[in-house]
Amino acid sequence: MAPPAPRTGDAVFANVERVNAELFTLTYGAIVRQLLTDLEEVEEVNKQLDQMGYNIGIRLIDEFLTKSNISRCVDFKETAEVIAKAGFKMFLGVTASVTNWDADGTSCSLVLEDNPLVDFVELPDTCQGLYYCNILSGVIRGALEMTRAWCCMDKFHSAFWCCFKACISPEPNFWCTHQGMCLVRLATHPR
Amino acid sequence: MIVCIAVVGHQNNPLYLQSFTEADDALKLHHIVHCSLDVIDERVNNPKKTGSTLNETYLGLLYPTENYKVYGYLTNTKVKFILVTTHLDVRDADVRNFFRRFHSAYVDAVSNPFHVPGKKITSQTFAERVSTIVKSFGLSSAV
Numbered sequence: 048m049a050p051p052a053p054r055t056g057d058a059v060f061a062n063v064e065r066v067n068a069e070l071f072t073l074t075y076g077a078i079v080r081q082l083l084t085d086l087e088e089v090e091e092v093n094k095q096l097d098q099m100g101y102n103i104g105i106r107l108i109d110e111f112l113t114k115s116n117i118s119r120c121v122d123f124k125e126t127a128e129v130i131a132k133a134g135f136k137m138f139l140g141v142t143a144s145v146t147n148w149d150a151d152g153t154s155c156s157l158v159l160e161d162n163p164l165v166d167f168v169e170l171p172d173t174c175q176g177l178y179y180c181n182i183l184s185g186v187i188r189g190a191l192e193m194t195r196a197w198c199c200m201d202k203f204h205s206a207f208w209c210c211f212k213a214c215i216s217p218e219p220n221f222w223c224t225h226q227g228m229c230l231v232r233l234a235t236h237p238r
Numbered sequence: 239m240i241v242c243i244a245v246v247g248h249q250n251n252p253l254y255l256q257s258f259t260e261a262d263d264a265l266k267l268h269h270i271v272h273c274s275l276d277v278i279d280e281r282v283n284n285p286k287k288t289g290s291t292l293n294e295t296y297l298g299l300l301y302p303t304e305n306y307k308v309y310g311y312l313t314n315t316k317v318k319f320i321l322v323t324t325h326l327d328v329r330d331a332d333v334r335n336f337f338r339r340f341h342s343a344y345v346d347a348v349s350n351p352f353h354v355p356g357k358k359i360t361s362q363t364f365a366e367r368v369s370t371i372v373k374s375f376g377l378s379s380a381v
Contacts, residue, residue: 069349076351167349169361174352 056136059115063137072166079179093178100185108190111137124148127155130187139163239324240372241306242267245344247356248316250275254359258372271320274300274308278318281310295341296334311337319344336375343367 082092111117115133120126131143141163147156164180178184245254255271257264277300297310300320307328311319319340321333347353347364 073349073351076349080351167346167351169350169352169363171352171360 056115056133056142059133059137060140063114068140068163068166072163075164075182076168079177083174083177089174089177093181096178096181097185097188100182100187101189102185103182104186104189104191105193106189107138107186108193111190112194122152124152124155126191127157130190131157134187134190135159239326240321240375241324242271242320242322243340243368243372244271244318244320244322245359246271246275246318246320249356251356252358253317253356254364256365256368258369267322270303270306270308270322274310274320275318277301277308278310278312278320282312296337298330309333309337311341313341313344317344332375336371339371340368343371 079092079096082095083089086092086095111134115137117129117133120129127145131145135141135143135157139162141159141161143157143159145155145157148154162180164183168179170177170179239258241259242255242257244252244256247253255268257267278297281297281300295312295314297312300308300310302308306322306324309321309323311321313319319337321336343364344359346367347359347361348355350361353359353361
C-alpha cells in the first residue's frame with residue numbers, strides 16, 4: 048500500500064511563490080481600515096470580511112487540493128488537522144494548533160500563535176468587537192463548503208466514506224486578541 | 239540618564255512626548271524640546287560644507303544647556319526624534335544605537351493600520367518598547 052501523502056504543508060510551502068510579508072500585512076490592514084471607514088459599523092465589517100473570505104475560500108480550495116496532494120480525510124478530526132497544518136502552512140506560512148475538542152468531536156478550536164495578518168496591529172478602543180481576522184474564518188468556511196459539495200458527488204459513486212457530511216456552523220468565532228493570537232471555532236452538524 | 243524623548247512630525251507637531259523623571263519640571267523639558275526644533279531647522283537648511291552627506295539622519299548633539307544635553311535625529315520623512323539626557327559621559331555610539339532602535343520601534347508603531355499619520359502615537363506597545371530601550375540605554379553606557 049502506498050504511504051499516505053504527507054499531512055504537512057512544508058514541501059508545498061517550499062515550492063510556492065512568495066510575497067513579502069510586510070506588504071501582505073499592510074495591504075490587509077488597509078483593507079480593514081477602508082471597510083471601517085466605508086461601513087462604520089463593526090458588525091458590518093465583520094460580515095463583509097467573512098464574505099470576502101468566503102469568496103476567496105471557494106476558489107482557494109481547488110488550488111490547495113491540487114498543489115498539496117493530500118489524500119482524502121476520513122473524519123472531521125483529520126480535516127481540522129489538515130487545515131491547521133497543511134492549509135495554513137501553504138498559504139500563510141505558519142501552522143495552527145488544533146485544541147479544545149468537544150465531547151462529540153464535532154467542534155474544535157484552531158489557534159494561530161503567530162499570525163502574519165496582525166503584525167503591528169493594535170485595535171483601538173473604538174473597534175472592540177471587531178473580528179480583525181474574520182477573513183480567515185470566511186476562507187475556511189468557503190473551502191469546506193466546496194469540499195462537501197465534492198464529497199456529496201462521491202457519495203453517488205458509492206464511495207461511502209465521505210470526508211464529512213457536514214455543514215459548517217455559520218458562526219465560527221474568530222477574533223484577534225491584543226497579543227495577536229487568533230482562534231477559530233469550527234463546528235460541524237452531521238446530517 | 240535619559241530625561242525626555244520626543245517625536246515631532248514634519249510640520250513640527252508633537253507626535254509623542256515622554257519624560258522619564260519624576261521631577262515636575264516637565265514644562266521646562268517641553269520647552270527645551272521646542273527650542274531644539276529651531277536648531278534642527280537651522281542644521282537642515284544650512285548643511286555644513288565639510289563633506290557631510292545630504293541624507294545624514296543622525297544630527298548629533300544639538301545644544302548643551304546647563305543641565306542637559308539634547309541630541310537630534312531626522313528620519314527621511316522629516317520626522318524628528320529628540321533625546322534629552324543629563325550630563326554623563328554619553329558616548330556617541332550609544333546615542334546612535336539608541337536612535338536606531340527607537341526608529342525601529344517608531345516604524346512598527348506607524349505600520350499599525352489604525353494609526354493616523356500626523357496624529358499622536360497612542361500605541362501601548364510603542365510606549366513599552368520605548369521604556370525598554372531607555373532603560374537599556376542607561377545600562378549599556380554604564381559598562
